[in-house]
Amino acid sequence: MKISKILASESFLSRGKHYFLDFKIAENNSNYINIVRSDSQPDGSYTRQCVTVFEEDFDLLIGCLSSLFSSAAYPDDREISVQDLRRMNADKGGIKSWEPELRPREKMLQLGREAMENAELLAMLIGSGSPNESALVLAARILDSVGGDLRKLSGVGLEEFCGFAGMGLAKSSAIMAAMELGRRMDALGIYP
Template identity: 45%
Template sequence: MERFNMASEAFSAGRKHYFLDFKRAANDTLFIQITRSDRQADGRFVRNHVIVFEEDLPLLIQGLSSLCHHAAHADGLPPKVVPNAVVRGMAAMPVEKRPRERLLREGASVLADAELLAILLGSGSAGESVLELAERLLKAFGGLDGLSRASCERLQLFDGIGEAKSTMVAAAVELARRLG
């Protein structure tokens, strides 16, 4: 079955590497694949996968949301530090500099175009944060004006932009036009 990555995140902790992929199968079924890759002493990797199919995604999201809520409010538990953990993407950025948090704290008007676009896009891909993806798009299209004229098909030619993200951009552009 051919698979298409729609969004990816990755992080590492020592000899363990984790990959979270949101994918679309050739038959248009959506699923999340969670992969743990462990480096063995001889240098080879052993990978284990868990796949959660489209019909179970709301339950997974609800469960993760509940788990994160409880973990965030766990009184008396010291924060756990993972030695040698490599954090990438927006999680690597200091909280006070992250676009979503800045918008909530300072208002939308202080954010750069790339930061606003990053909030709209929601996630980057393996090896590229959502902010880097937003900056790359704006550069490729010559800014917001060029981006506003791009078709969904043209946006989807960029790595990290699939149907979902291209339609979000198109919808935001259309809403702005209707306001203008």
């Protein structure tokens, strides 16, 4: 490996130690990661330590880092694996894991829109939650922010909606569009 090209690089400094993480491509077109630690010495010089991981070992490096981070995240349970974490998160499930009669969409089909809670209707507009929170919990958080007042909710702007974790431009715009339709129907005196 005579000539290496850096494809991506990150670095940081902590207590006189410089860390460099470089993703490189070698002259033979193989990829590798170079991790360097450079320590500042009292005489102004530096000592340098380097670890190189080649692309055929990336999966092992990622597996080791995943194991390390899961052990750090769950210090009381040293036996937990990445597969265990996936299973634990899958067991939490989202709305799809609920009994069908409890899911907002199915509830509306069975009982009609009048039987729906405001949070359930809002969750249907949101569509999907995140791995940490269902659309229904997110909808309840949004409603709580306006004290459950739909008139206040209709005045919430794009920036405010996007300020909620799990809300992006598409979900926020869908809610704003629905609220605007409701406002126009109210102005015309149209009640279903």
